[in-house]
Amino acid sequence: MELLCPAGSMESLAAALHFGADAVYGGMKRFGLRAFAGNFDEKQLQAAVAQTHQAGKKFYLTMNVFPFDDQMDAFVAGARVAMACGVDAVIVSDLGAITRLRRELPGLPVHVSTQASTVNSDAIIHYRDLGCARVILAREVSLNRMAAMHANLGDSIELEAFVHGASCMAYSGRCMLSAALTGRSANQGECAQPCRWHYAVMEEKRPGEYLPVCEDDNGTYIFSAKDLNLLPLLPRLRDAGIASLKIEGRMKTEYYVATVTSVYRRALDLLAKSDGAFEAALPGLMEELQCASHRDSDTGFALGKPSQPGGAEGFHQSWEYVARVMEDAEAGQEARLMLKNRFCAGDALELMTPGGTVQAEAVPFLREKTGERLDTLGIAGEVIRMKLPVRVQAGDMLRGPVRNHRT
Numbered sequence: 161m162e163l164l165c166p167a168g169s170m171e172s173l174a175a176a177l178h179f180g181a182d183a184v185y186g187g188m189k190r191f192g193l194r195a196f197a198g199n200f201d202e203k204q205l206q207a208a209v210a211q212t213h214q215a216g217k218k219f220y221l222t223m224n225v226f227p228f229d230d231q232m233d234a235f236v237a238g239a240r241v242a243m244a245c246g247v248d249a250v251i252v253s254d255l256g257a258i259t260r261l262r263r264e265l266p267g268l269p270v271h272v273s274t275q276a277s278t279v280n281s282d283a284i285i286h287y288r289d290l291g292c293a294r295v296i297l298a299r300e301v302s303l304n305r306m307a308a309m310h311a312n313l314g315d316s317i318e319l320e321a322f323v324h325g326a327s328c329m330a331y332s333g334r335c336m337l338s339a340a341l342t343g344r345s346a347n348q349g350e351c352a353q354p355c356r357w358h359y360a361v362m363e364e365k366r367p368g369e370y371l372p373v374c375e376d377d378n379g380t381y382i383f384s385a386k387d388l389n390l391l392p393l394l395p396r397l398r399d400a401g402i403a404s405l406k407i408e409g410r411m412k413t414e415y416y417v418a419t420v421t422s423v424y425r426r427a428l429d430l431l432a433k434s435d436g437a438f439e440a441a442l443p444g445l446m447e448e449l450q451c452a453s454h455r456d457s458d459t460g461f462a463l464g465k466p467s468q469p470g471g472a473e474g475f476h477q478s479w480e481y482v483a484r485v486m487e488d489a490e491a492g493q494e495a496r497l498m499l500k501n502r503f504c505a506g507d508a509l510e511l512m513t514p515g516g517t518v519q520a521e522a523v524p525f526l527r528e529k530t531g532e533r534l535d536t537l538g539i540a541g542e543v544i545r546m547k548l549p550v551r552v553q554a555g556d557m558l559r560g561p562v563r564n565h566r567t
Contacts, residue, residue, distance in 0.1 A: 161398055161405050163428060164220070164320070165421045168199070168410035173208055175418040178555035179514055180425030183218035185251060186410065191223040191238050202241055209246045218248040222410075224273035226254045236260055243268045249293060262291045269293045274322065279305075281312040284319075294318040296406065299327060299388070300461050303396050310401030318403040323390040324420055325408025327460060328355070355385070386466065389449065389457035391424065392442060394431055412453075415481035415500075418512060418557055419452035426516070448517075451479040451559065477562055482509065485556040486543070494526065494545040495552050502538035503560050511548060512557040518550050520558065 165181035167173035176184045186208060187199045200208055205221070212219040221242045227235045239250055239261055250268060252258050253275035261270055271294040272278060272287045279298045287295055297306065299322055310319060344350035362370050388408070390397065397405065405428075407420055423445050430438040454476055458466050482501045489495035503509065507522040524535050525546035537544065 161394075161402060161428060163421070163424055164404050164406045166325075166407060166409040166412065166417060167208065167219075168412070169414070170200075170204065170208065171414040172410075172412070172417045173211065174555055175414040175557075176421050177212065177215045177217055178553075179418045179421040179512075181217060181421050183220060183248070183404070184212055185220040185222055185406075187222040188238060188242065191225050191227070191235055202245070205242065205245045205247075213246065219246075220249045220251055220271060221247040222251045222273070223257070224251050224253040224275050226275075227257055232257070232260060236264055239265055239268060251296070258287070258290060258292065266291070271296060271320070274298055281309050284309065284313060284317060288313075288317040292317065294320055294404070296320040296322075302464055303393065303400055303462050306397075306402060307400040319401060320404035320406055321390075321397065321402050322388060322408060323394075323397065323405045324388055324424065325412075326455070327385040327388050327408075386460075387455045387457040388460045389446075390459055390462055391427060391446060391449065393459060393462055394427055394438070398431065413481065414484075415557065415559070416452040420449065422512065422514065422516075423448050425514070450476070453477040479510070479559045480562045481557060482560045483544070483558040485552045485554055485558075488553050489548065489551070491550045492547060495548050496528070497525075497544050497546060497558065499537060499542045499544055500540055501560070502536060503558075505535040507560050509558050509560045511550065511552065512559060513553070520548055520550075522560075523547055 162182045164183045165176035167184040167186035189199050189201055209219045249271045251271045251273045253273040270292045272292050274296040277298045278295050284295050342352040344352045427445055430441050480501055482503045483497040483499050486496040486498055503522050505522050505524045509520045509522050511518040511520040524533055525544045527534050528543040
C-alpha cells in the first residue's frame with residue numbers, strides 16, 4: 161500500500177520524504193481546501209515536484225474546491241500549470257471540474273477527492289469511465305464496505321482511504337457552518353473550524369443563562385470530532401484492497417508530519433514481513449504517535465461508527481521538536497542544527513531518524529552566529545553545532561519532553 165503524506169509547506173514536504181512517504185499531496189495558492197496552509201506558488205510547485213521526483217516519490221496536487229461557473233476557466237488554467245510542473249495527479253472534488261479536466265487535459269491523471277462523498281461502487285464505476293485513476297473514499301465508508309467495493313471493481317481503479325489525522329464533523333467535510341457564521345466557506349478552502357469552538361446551551365426564556373454540555377476543564381466540544389487513527393487496522397485495510405493510505409495534516413507542523421509518517425512507514429514495513437512483527441511492535445508504535453500534537457482519537461467509521469461521536473478535547477503532546485539536522489555528520493562530530501525550541505545541556509533528548517529513535521543527551525553547543533559556547537538558547541531559527549552520539553543525516557530531528565518552562 162502506498163503511504164501518502166501531507167506537504168503543506170516545503171519543510172513538511174522534506175520531512176515526509178525523509179521519513180518514508182511513498183507520495184505526498186499539497187496545494188497551490190488557489191483551488192485547494194486548505195487555503196491557510198503554506199501551499200505553493202508556481203515556482204515553488206516546480207521545486208516541490210522536482211524534489212519529490214528526485215527522491216523517487218510522487219506528488220499529487222489538491223484542487224478540491226467546488227468551483228463556480230465564473231471560477232472554472234481559472235481552475236482549468238491552474239490545472240494546466242500543474243501539469244506543466246509535472247504533478248503525478250490532481251485531486252478534484254467537483255463532477256463538472258472533473259469532466260472539464262478529462263476533456264481539456266486528458267493527459268493529466270485525476271484522483272477523485274473524498275469531498276465527492278463517494279460511498280458506492282456505481283459512483284466509482286462512473287468516475288472510472290470518465291477516466292479517473294483513483295477514488296478517495298468518503299470517510300463514512302466502513303472497512304467491510306471497502307472490501308465489498310474492491311471485490312466489485314477489482315483492479316480497474318485504485319481506492320484510497322484516510323487513515324490518520326483530524327476529521328470533520330460534517331458529511332465528508334462538506335460543511336456550511338463556517339460560511340454561515342464567519343463568511344469563510346469550507347468548500348472554498350477557508351474553514352474557520354467553528355466545530356472546534358466551545359459551546360453551551362441557552363434556554364429561550366432565560367437569556368444569558370448558559371448551561372454547559374459535556375463540559376470538562378478544557379471547555380465544551382459538542383461538535384468536535386475525534387482524530388482518526390487506523391494504525392491497528394492496517395492488516396484489514398490491506399485485505400480490503402486499499403491502494404493508498406492517506407494521512408491528514410497539511411496545516412500541521414513538519415514535526416507532526418515526520419512523527420506520523422515515520423510510524424506508518426515502520427508499521428507498513430513490519431506488516432510486509434508477515435511474521436507477527438507488526439502485531440508485536442504495535443503498542444510501541446501507538447505510543448510513538450502520542451509524541452506529536454493530537455486530539456483524542458478513535459477509528460472513525462471504519463468499524464461501523466465512531467466509538468463516541470464528538471467531544472474531543474484540545475491537543476495533547478508528550479514530546480516537542482527542538483532542532484533539525486541541517487547536514488550529514490558522523491558520530492561524535494559537531495552536527496549543524498536549526499534550533500526550533502529551547503533545550504539545555506544535560507537534557508535527555510531523542511534523535512528521530514528514518515530507522516527509529518536514538519537517545520541523545522544534550523551537551524554544551526556552539527552558537528554559530530557568535531561563536532559562543534552555550535548551555536541553552538531559546539531563539540528559533542538560530543544555527544548551532546552540537547556533538548551527537550550517532551551518525552546523522554540532513555532532515556533528522558531532535559525532540560525533548562514537553563515541559564512547562566519551555567518556550
